[in-house]
Amino acid sequence: MVTPRRRSRPASRAAASGRSGGSGWREEILEVKRPPGDVPRTYTRLAPVYEVWARLTESKARRRVLELADPGPAEDILEVASGTGAQLVELARRNRDGHTVGAELSKGMLARTRRRLRSEALAGVEIFEADARELPFEDESFDLLVNSYMLDLLPREEIPRALAEFRRLLRPPGRLVMSNMTIGERPAHRTWDALYARGVVLTANCRGVLAAPVLAELGFTEIRREYLAQLGFPTEIVTATKETR
Numbered sequence: 400m401v402t403p404r405r406r407s408r409p410a411s412r413a414a415a416s417g418r419s420g421g422s423g424w425r426e427e428i429l430e431v432k433r434p435p436g437d438v439p440r441t442y443t444r445l446a447p448v449y450e451v452w453a454r455l456t457e458s459k460a461r462r463r464v465l466e467l468a469d470p471g472p473a474e475d476i477l478e479v480a481s482g483t484g485a486q487l488v489e490l491a492r493r494n495r496d497g498h499t500v501g502a503e504l505s506k507g508m509l510a511r512t513r514r515r516l517r518s519e520a521l522a523g524v525e526i527f528e529a530d531a532r533e534l535p536f537e538d539e540s541f542d543l544l545v546n547s548y549m550l551d552l553l554p555r556e557e558i559p560r561a562l563a564e565f566r567r568l569l570r571p572p573g574r575l576v577m578s579n580m581t582i583g584e585r586p587a588h589r590t591w592d593a594l595y596a597r598g599v600v601l602t603a604n605c606r607g608v609l610a611a612p613v614l615a616e617l618g619f620t621e622i623r624r625e626y627l628a629q630l631g632f633p634t635e636i637v638t639a640t641k642e643t644r
């Protein structure tokens with residue numbers, strides 16, 4: 400059991416280094432337009448329709464995340480920002496004899512997940528209301544950490560903080576598998592960020608990010624990155640390992 404605490408291919412050299420090198424990723428990505436404090440309320444409002452959006456723009460990425468994560472059958476797995484619980488249930492189904500934990504900030508999303516978990520009647524699954532930037536679990540509690548479409552909602556300076564928290568929770572050789580909205584690699588895929596830069600926020604405040612250079616800064620190894628787009632919505636799938644000390 401996890402104790403809650405009280406309180407593909409290698410990333411291209413460009414992506415791993417932030418294209419412009421070192422901490423260049425900060426200049427490459429846009430800053431968020433709305434205060435992060437609005438996020439839980441926004442996602443509570445969107446919870447009833449989120450799966451429609453996910454089917455249109457994120458279903459390919461979800462399949463690939465599950466393939467790369469290759470979860471279970473007896474692991475300690477954490478999904479951070481588990482949303483409606485759709486991916487959490489898939490992780491738990493594959494981790495029959497293990498322990499699968501979801502952490503999520505929005506009350507509306509948490510309510511959806513709880514309903515889903517009741518109807519699935521899966522054993523060994525728990526869901527917590529928790530913030531990715533300060534997760535209520537002991538160090539090195541998990542073999543696998545999955546996180547989808549959350550990093551792209553965080554202000555630039557909070558991205559390393561969340562990823563450092565993920566690193567803290569992984570038990571070597573722990574695997575991290577993420578999907579994030581990223582910077583479009585074709586002109587048509589850059590429309591979302593172009594609109595966002597002009598203040599047209601169609602994406603519930605997410606914009607393209609680059610996780611690989613931050614993971615490299617934090618000492619993760621075996622960093623690999625894939626790119627895909629669905630309905631012109633650009634996603635990076637990034638995997639990394641926390642090595643044995």
Ligand SMILES: C[S@@+](CC[C@H](N)C(=O)[O-])C[C@H]1O[C@@H](n2cnc3c(N)ncnc32)[C@H](O)[C@@H]1O
Nearest residue numbers: 442480481482503504505508530531547548549
């Ligand atoms: C775009 S949705 C993705 C949901 C889910 N991961 C999926 O792929 O279906 C982003 C989710 O991240 C959650 N979130 C945003 N910031 C968070 C934070 N700091 N800690 C935990 N969850 C957060 C939101 O409440 C929302 O449910």
